[in-house]
Amino acid sequence: xxxxxxxxxxxxxxxxxxxxxxxxxxxxxxxxxxxxxxxxxxxxxxxxxxxxxxxxxxxxxxxxxxxxxxxxxxxxxxxxxxxxxxxxxxxxxxxxxxxxxxxxxxxxxxxxxxxxxxxxxxxxx
Numbered sequence: 182x183x184x185x186x187x188x189x190x191x192x193x194x195x196x197x198x199x200x201x202x203x204x205x206x207x208x209x210x211x212x213x214x215x216x217x218x219x220x221x222x223x224x225x226x227x228x229x230x231x232x233x234x235x236x237x238x239x240x241x242x243x244x245x246x247x248x249x250x251x252x253x254x255x256x257x258x259x260x261x262x263x264x265x266x267x268x269x270x271x272x273x274x275x276x277x278x279x280x281x282x283x284x285x286x287x288x289x290x291x292x293x294x295x296x297x298x299x300x301x302x303x304x305x306x
Contacts, residue, residue: 251265
C-alpha cells in the first residue's frame with residue numbers, strides 16, 4: 182500500500198480536512214462511497230448521517246420513556262383504545278389503528294421535507 186502521503190492526486194484527499202478525520206486512519210471510507218471526490222454528495226451524506234443519528238437517539242429515548250410514562254386519555258376515542266392499552270415495543274404495531282400510522286407517516290414526511298430542512302450554506306448539523 183505504501184505511504185498515504187504519496188497519494189496526493191487521490192480524490193479522497195478532498196475530504197482529508199473534514200471534521201472527524203483523525204490519525205492514524207485519516208479519512209476512512211471502506212465502502213468507497215466518496216471515491217469520486219464529489220463534495221456536494223459528501224455534504225449530503227454527512228447531513229443524512231447526522232439526521233439519522235438524531236432520529237435514532239429520539240427513538241431510543243421514546244422507547245425508554247414509554248416504560249415510565251403514558252399519556253392520559255384515548256389514542257382512538259372511536260375505537261375506545263387508551264394510551265395505557267398500547268403495549269411496549271413491537272407489539273404496539275398491531276394495536277395502533279391504521280389512521281394513527283398514516284398520521285405518523287405524514288408527520289414524519291412533513292418534518293423531513295420542510296421543517297427540518299438543511300440550509301446548503303450552513304455546515305452539516
